[in-house]
Amino acid sequence: MLRQLFDRDTCTYTYLLADPATEEAVLIDSVLEQAERDLELIAQLDLRLVAVLETHVHADHVTGAASLRDRTGCKVVFGRDSGATGADVVVGDQDRVAYGERYLIARETPGHTPGCVTYVADDLSMAFTGDTLMVRGCGRTDFQQGDARRLYRSVHDKIFSLPDGCLIYPGHDYKGRTCSTVGEERRFNPRLGDGKTEDEFVVIMDALDLSPPKRIDVAVPANLAAGLVA
Numbered sequence: 175m176l177r178q179l180f181d182r183d184t185c186t187y188t189y190l191l192a193d194p195a196t197e198e199a200v201l202i203d204s205v206l207e208q209a210e211r212d213l214e215l216i217a218q219l220d221l222r223l224v225a226v227l228e229t230h231v232h233a234d235h236v237t238g239a240a241s242l243r244d245r246t247g248c249k250v251v252f253g254r255d256s257g258a259t260g261a262d263v264v265v266g267d268q269d270r271v272a273y274g275e276r277y278l279i280a281r282e283t284p285g286h287t288p289g290c291v292t293y294v295a296d297d298l299s300m301a302f303t304g305d306t307l308m309v310r311g312c313g314r315t316d317f318q319q320g321d322a323r324r325l326y327r328s329v330h331d332k333i334f335s336l337p338d339g340c341l342i343y344p345g346h347d348y349k350g351r352t353c354s355t356v357g358e359e360r361r362f363n364p365r366l367g368d369g370k371t372e373d374e375f376v377v378i379m380d381a382l383d384l385s386p387p388k389r390i391d392v393a394v395p396a397n398l399a400a401g402l403v404a
Contacts, residue, residue, distance in 0.1 A: 176300070177215065178343065178352060181205040184235040185346045188212065189302055192221050193274025200225045200273045201242065202293060202302050203345055206401055209238035213245060224273055227251045229304025229345055230290040231258060233318060233394050234387040237401040250400045253282060256289025260400025265291060278302075281332040285325020286313030298337055301356070304345040307333050309354045312365055313345075315379050317386065318394070322379040326372045334360050 175192040188208065192199035199221040201212060216223055223246045226239040230253065239250045240260060251271055252261040265271065265280040271293070278293040283306040290313075293302045305313030307329050315322040333342075338357030360367050365378050387393070396403045 175199075175219075179208065179212065179215075181208050181235065183207070185348050186232075186235055187343065187345060187347065187352075189343060190215065190221075191273065191276070191278070192219065193276045196274030197221050198224045198274035200227055200271065200278070201248075202227045203229055203232070203304065204238035204242060204401075206236040206238040206241060209241045209245075212238065212242070216246075222246075223248045225249045225251050225263070225271055227271060227278070227291075227293060227302075228253075228256070228258070228397070228400075229292070229302065229306070230287045231256050231318070231394060231397045233390040233397075234346075235389065236393050236396045236403060240399070240401040243400070252400075253280070253289040253291035255282070255284065256287070256291075256398075258289070258398050258400065260398065260402060270296075283307075283325075283328035283332050285315060285321050285323075285328045287318045287320065290328070292333060294336065294340075298340055300341045300343060301333060301336055302343045302345075303333060307342060307359060307363075307366070308344040309342070309347055309349075309351040310359070310363055312363075314382060314384055316382065316384065317390075322376045323372060325379075326366065326375045329366050334366075 177190040179188040189202040249262040252258040254264040270277040342354040
């Protein structure tokens, strides 16, 4: 079972995955202001939330992880290089996060931040890429210890190596697109696909002139603590 949820203010996607056989569920990239919405859906579907997974330490919104943990007793999961002090579980490459009889496989995909993780379904049918790979785009690399070369390698080694038909579910989209596939992004992603070299990608990323996220000063410290706002 998969549900894709959206926060309009930050264009953030949150994903609810559940194993119908056991009614255990996980939530990927929650948003604090949407915690009640998520809890309501979980209750309506008679699910038990066992983990909230973070693809990275977000700079544009505060996660609802700590709030959801307080309400449900679930575990909060971060990548091992995220620097997050609020994690109950840290995952490295190929670690598994189970929910019922199903599980997600962590693939470390640094570059947007050092601790970025892509979560891949156990049957390789879906990948939840956070800001590492978006539909026809990718996360920026100009703050939070970003590194364009690491991002390029992460995408090519850890995501583009998945089957062509594997669905890509990104952390954000600003044009109303909900998902893509590995094959599509390998062909059509203007930054990372269509044979772009690592050096070409670095030039593209260096030329971006982006304003800092509006909530970065609040979001990053809070998210390092799993969403606890000082």
